[in-house]
Amino acid sequence: MRNEFTAAQMADPQLGPAAKAVRSCVHCGICTATCPTYVTLGDERDGPRGRIVLMQKMLEAGGEPTPETVRHIDRCLSCLNCKTACPSSVNYQRLVDHSRAYIQDHYRRPLGDRLLRWSIAKVMTRPALVRLGLFFARLGAPVVRILPGKLGAMARMGLAAHPQGPAPFDFPKPDVVRQRIAIMPGCVQQALAPQIDSAVGRVLARRGIELVVLEGSGCCGALPHHMGREDESRAFAKRAIIAFEAGKYDGVLITATGCSAQLKDIAHQFAGDAEWEPRAKKFAAAAKDFLDLATPLPAKARADLRLAYHPACSLQNSLKMNGFGEAVLQAAGYTLVPFGEMHLCCGSAGTYSILQPELSQSLRARKLGNIEAARPHVIVSGNIGCLTHLSGATPTVHLAEMLDWAEGGPKPANLEIPGSSR
Ligand code: SF4
Numbered sequence: 421m422r423n424e425f426t427a428a429q430m431a432d433p434q435l436g437p438a439a440k441a442v443r444s445c446v447h448c449g450i451c452t453a454t455c456p457t458y459v460t461l462g463d464e465r466d467g468p469r470g471r472i473v474l475m476q477k478m479l480e481a482g483g484e485p486t487p488e489t490v491r492h493i494d495r496c497l498s499c500l501n502c503k504t505a506c507p508s509s510v511n512y513q514r515l516v517d518h519s520r521a522y523i524q525d526h527y528r529r530p531l532g533d534r535l536l537r538w539s540i541a542k543v544m545t546r547p548a549l550v551r552l553g554l555f556f557a558r559l560g561a562p563v564v565r566i567l568p569g570k571l572g573a574m575a576r577m578g579l580a581a582h583p584q585g586p587a588p589f590d591f592p593k594p595d596v597v598r599q600r601i602a603i604m605p606g607c608v609q610q611a612l613a614p615q616i617d618s619a620v621g622r623v624l625a626r627r628g629i630e631l632v633v634l635e636g637s638g639c640c641g642a643l644p645h646h647m648g649r650e651d652e653s654r655a656f657a658k659r660a661i662i663a664f665e666a667g668k669y670d671g672v673l674i675t676a677t678g679c680s681a682q683l684k685d686i687a688h689q690f691a692g693d694a695e696w697e698p699r700a701k702k703f704a705a706a707a708k709d710f711l712d713l714a715t716p717l718p719a720k721a722r723a724d725l726r727l728a729y730h731p732a733c734s735l736q737n738s739l740k741m742n743g744f745g746e747a748v749l750q751a752a753g754y755t756l757v758p759f760g761e762m763h764l765c766c767g768s769a770g771t772y773s774i775l776q777p778e779l780s781q782s783l784r785a786r787k788l789g790n791i792e793a794a795r796p797h798v799i800v801s802g803n804i805g806c807l808t809h810l811s812g813a814t815p816t817v818h819l820a821e822m823l824d825w826a827e828g829g830p831k832p833a834n835l836e837i838p839g840s841s842r
């Protein structure tokens with residue numbers, strides 16, 4: 421695409437990859453039909469091709485972006501369907517990530533929006549504060565249920581959660597330890613669903629993998645990163661890198677696909693930083709998703725259960741692990757039911773369900789309509805955001821909990837199916 425980026429801009433370690441993405445777009449529009457916001461709104465500016473033009477103009481011109489530009493970039497889910505669909509290998513991710521950081525630094529949002537973004541970055545990245553939020557959300561449940569707008573969307577996340585037991589700090593040790601993996605406790609998931617990491621520990625122990633909590637680490641930095649708050653995101657990344665370097669492990673795991681996608685891509689946040697870039701590269705090379713480690717094993721799953729497996733966008737488009745979840749569930753003996761539009765984002769997308777509640781709910785309704793038409797007993801995914809967002813009439817359960825159950829572990833607590841007495 422014609423552009424006016426200067427040689428100095430192209431050489432900038434952060435802006436350069438974004439400008440390169442603009443240059444490599446040939447404006448063909450093949451990506452447009454795969455974009456959930458374009459499919460929903462039908463506006464070129466809410467599709468990848470239109471957004472690329474808006475971001476190009478914003479970055480070339482410099483200065484404060486227009487509210488219109490910010491509105492259309494904010495509506496992007498960062499699902500990266502467009503990146504997967506693009507035949508010209510346009511790295512839309514680098515462009516949108518840099519643009520979000522640019523907006524954060526150059527645009528003054530309305531006070532309410534600034535406060536909300538600040539509280540997401542400060543509260544949701546700290547499990548103790550998330551637990552406090554859950555407590556108050558439950559206390560005020562009748563009000564929370566009818567609370568409008570973005571605040572209501574954030575508070576209702578607390579009502580959708582069913583945490584079971586404390587966050588695990590000790591994991592079962594296999595008889596023969598083949599790998600010793602550090603597990604990051606993360607942030608939101610630890611408060612909303614600590615039972616997921618307990619199940620992960622049991623599943624991996626059966627495969628000879630010992631988990632050890634990565635003391636000193638916390639959030640992976642994805643939540644602030646999605647809002648362009650790069651300094652805060654990098655601070656979380658540095659904590660994790662320092663903690664990992666202090667021990668001796670065969671890898672580092674975080675058990676939400678959105679977070680493992682963030683960790684595997686962490687080096688680009690430090691591009692051009694002579695000290696941290698090489699350290700971040702080593703850390704990223706050691707990062708694992710649960711499905712990197714949970715090899716398929718035959719088990720005794722209830723084959724009469726109909727599972728709708730929802731692969732998160734982060735799994736499909738960032739980690740490029742299409743088919744891994746299906747393979748491991750089917751090997752365990754589960755029956756998967758196909759449903760329509762599996763590639764479309766459910767609308768959770770990190771902080772999106774809070775910051776863009778109307779669009780997010782519209783995508784949720786579309787996803788649930790597709791899933792429920794297949795009449796499943798349970799919706800399974802590997803990402804806490806999707807599980808919380810899709811919770812409703814059909815139970816939602818993490819992939820690790822389903823595998824654990826099939827392999828002899830406890831039945832997932834929120835799996836309430838008539839006749840499922842096993
Ligand atoms: S990342 Fe997703 S929402 Fe954003 S432009 Fe690409 S396809 Fe559309």
Ligand code: SF4
Nearest residue numbers: 445446448449451506
């Ligand atoms: S498919 Fe690729 S080259 Fe074509 S418009 Fe989309 S981003 Fe640009």
